[in-house]
Amino acid sequence: MTEAKKEKFIVPIGPQHPALKEPGNFEFTVDGEIVTDATVRLGFVHRGIEKACETRNYTQDMYLLERVCGICSHVHATAFVLGVEKLAGVQAPPRAEAIRVLAAELERIHSHLLWFGVAAHEAGFDTLFMYTWRDREVVMDILETLSGSRVHYSVNILGGVKIDIDQKLSDLIKKDMDFLEERTEHYMKVVTTDETFLGRTRGIGTLSRDRAKLLGAVGPTARASGVKRDVRVNAPYSGYKEFPVKMVIDQTGDLEARFVVRLKELYESYRLIREILEKIQPGEISTRIKRKIPEGEVISRVEAPRGELFYFIKSNGTEMPDRVKVRTPSLCNWGTITDVAVGHKLADMPMLLAGIDPCFSCNDRMVEIRSDSQPSQMMNWDGLRKYGIEYYK
Amino acid sequence: MRTDSENYYNQIVNKLKNWARINSPWAIHFNSGSCNGCDIEILATLTPRYDVERLGIKLQGSPRHADVLIATGPVTLQALDRLIRVYEQMPDPKYVIAVGSCALSGGVFDGCYSVIGDLNKVIPVDVYIPGCPPRPEAIIFGVVQLLDSLKKGKKPAKFVVPNDIPDFKLEEKSNGNN
Numbered sequence: 083m084t085e086a087k088k089e090k091f092i093v094p095i096g097p098q099h100p101a102l103k104e105p106g107n108f109e110f111t112v113d114g115e116i117v118t119d120a121t122v123r124l125g126f127v128h129r130g131i132e133k134a135c136e137t138r139n140y141t142q143d144m145y146l147l148e149r150v151c152g153i154c155s156h157v158h159a160t161a162f163v164l165g166v167e168k169l170a171g172v173q174a175p176p177r178a179e180a181i182r183v184l185a186a187e188l189e190r191i192h193s194h195l196l197w198f199g200v201a202a203h204e205a206g207f208d209t210l211f212m213y214t215w216r217d218r219e220v221v222m223d224i225l226e227t228l229s230g231s232r233v234h235y236s237v238n239i240l241g242g243v244k245i246d247i248d249q250k251l252s253d254l255i256k257k258d259m260d261f262l263e264e265r266t267e268h269y270m271k272v273v274t275t276d277e278t279f280l281g282r283t284r285g286i287g288t289l290s291r292d293r294a295k296l297l298g299a300v301g302p303t304a305r306a307s308g309v310k311r312d313v314r315v316n317a318p319y320s321g322y323k324e325f326p327v328k329m330v331i332d333q334t335g336d337l338e339a340r341f342v343v344r345l346k347e348l349y350e351s352y353r354l355i356r357e358i359l360e361k362i363q364p365g366e367i368s369t370r371i372k373r374k375i376p377e378g379e380v381i382s383r384v385e386a387p388r389g390e391l392f393y394f395i396k397s398n399g400t401e402m403p404d405r406v407k408v409r410t411p412s413l414c415n416w417g418t419i420t421d422v423a424v425g426h427k428l429a430d431m432p433m434l435l436a437g438i439d440p441c442f443s444c445n446d447r448m449v450e451i452r453s454d455s456q457p458s459q460m461m462n463w464d465g466l467r468k469y470g471i472e473y474y475k
Numbered sequence: 476m477r478t479d480s481e482n483y484y485n486q487i488v489n490k491l492k493n494w495a496r497i498n499s500p501w502a503i504h505f506n507s508g509s510c511n512g513c514d515i516e517i518l519a520t521l522t523p524r525y526d527v528e529r530l531g532i533k534l535q536g537s538p539r540h541a542d543v544l545i546a547t548g549p550v551t552l553q554a555l556d557r558l559i560r561v562y563e564q565m566p567d568p569k570y571v572i573a574v575g576s577c578a579l580s581g582g583v584f585d586g587c588y589s590v591i592g593d594l595n596k597v598i599p600v601d602v603y604i605p606g607c608p609p610r611p612e613a614i615i616f617g618v619v620q621l622l623d624s625l626k627k628g629k630k631p632a633k634f635v636v637p638n639d640i641p642d643f644k645l646e647e648k649s650n651g652n653n
């Protein structure tokens with residue numbers, strides 16, 4: 083028994099981890115090729131944002147909170163703004179709400195395309211990575227024309243938004259949506275029919291509905307397992323009351339399902355954006371709001387591209403919040419990794435990690451293979467990725 | 476005693492090395508606590524619209540193969556020793572490009588309790604690229620600036636172990652395996 087135990091290896095991945103919002107250190111215990119256990123350690127990009135919020139006023143906080151994440155910056159600001167507006171008893175004008183949704187859906191498109199490219203890269207399908215990122219530039223262009231910045235758009239202000247759309251812009255967006263829809267159809271075909279790709283995704287990392295519920299998975303990861311969890315549908319906020327979305331659900335729960343769900347969500351976003359551009363009413367885009375926010379506590383939930391984003395804001399009646407608590411969707415989904423990893427091959431790990439979309443834009447993490455008897459052996463993330471690709475050749 | 480011919484030989488080799496380095500700098504990217512915005516823009520420079528690989532710049536995984544460290548983020552205390560470790564693993568001569576307002580001054584995270592704020596306090600920085608995040612064009616421009624200064628004979632800066640950073644002692648932290 084002890085003999086057998088000695089042959090187990092622990093493979094730490096991370097934490098040296100450029101580019102992840104929440105770099106985690108994973109330790110996979112492997113028995114031969116099969117992963118038997120997994121643990122996560124987080125906190126390497128801890129900057130102390132929540133604390134810093136307490137020393138800045140509400141307007142400043144918005145710029146700070148946008149920078150929690152560079153991929154889904156708009157939803158962070160939206161969650162915060164909705165909370166603060168609720169505390170202040172102010173309602174943003176309908177046009178502002180619609181523009182918020184517009185920006186959120188554009189952001190979802192850019193985020194899903196980004197993820198899709200990175201996941202394809204992890205699978206060794208670099209051509210697809212280049213294609214998706216080329217198409218993603220189309221959305222980035224829209225966002226830039228809309229707001230002036232490619233990443234942190236700062237669309238929100240307290241009490242409304244600060245950008246407006248006109249006919250010219252709306253024509254441009256519609257044209258681009260057609261182009262993207264066409265491309266997405268192509269990607270859908272690749273994801274569901276390409277033999278080599280299916281070999282890496284079908285039946286891998288299956289997360290059953292019960293487990294997904296139990297582990298508190300959110301966003302596309304949960305929806306791919308058949309859990310009906312989408313804040314936009316369950317508890318519509320902001321403009322989603324006026325412009326409802328359909329929830330995209332898949333029952334299979336494997337990696338392929340996660341791809342399919344995200345791609346289908348893209349269609350939904352295209353549809354919604356077109357609808358907003360058609361139906362948006364002229365009017366004010368912001369209302370006045372006092373600098374001092376009345377005392378109180380509020381919870382605000384929005385659906386980020388990766389799942390439910392949760393904000394708790396406590397005000398003490400001054401210009402600065404008393405406490406801001408953020409819970410990001412990636413954090414909820416880390417829990418599922420340890421679950422889906424067990425029983426799978428080490429070679430599947432890059433894909434599984436990419437599958438939950440943990441803001442995964444890095445390919446440069448160190449992997450160290452340690453054992454009792456052998457000197458430690460280093461493997462970086464690239465190496466592990468290559469290993470996975472070779473393994474499936 | 477070196478003979479003149481040896482000196483001459485060395486000179487030629489050095490020139491050749493410099494030429495090769497300038498024509499194809501390999502870069503490693505390190506995130507020291509950034510929000511991801513800058514990192515994505517760096518990644519975007521690799522993709523078809525901007526395509527830095529046409530300039531011979533290659534982003535690759537291991538610090539041991541890199542000439543240029545592209546660092547983002549305000550240097551969190553947790554990432555600090557990793558950053559120094561990555562920097563020390565790079566072979567000489569090495570250059571550092573700091574991308575984003577965060578790496579310049581802490582940006583929005585200025586004053587947070589767990590960030591240092593200025594990359595230059597930790598490792599010597601050769602080029603700063605401001606912006607939050609800088610556009611991919613700006614990042615490419617920054618790299619070109621570095622290459623230009625190399626052509627003019629810029630020498631890599633000396634690395635001094637930072638000792639004015641609270642709670643941080645290099646000896647303690649780096650005696651693990653590199």
Ligand code: SF4
Nearest residue numbers: 509512513575576577
């Ligand atoms: S400079 Fe701005 S975009 Fe870049 S990492 Fe810092 S906060 Fe993010």
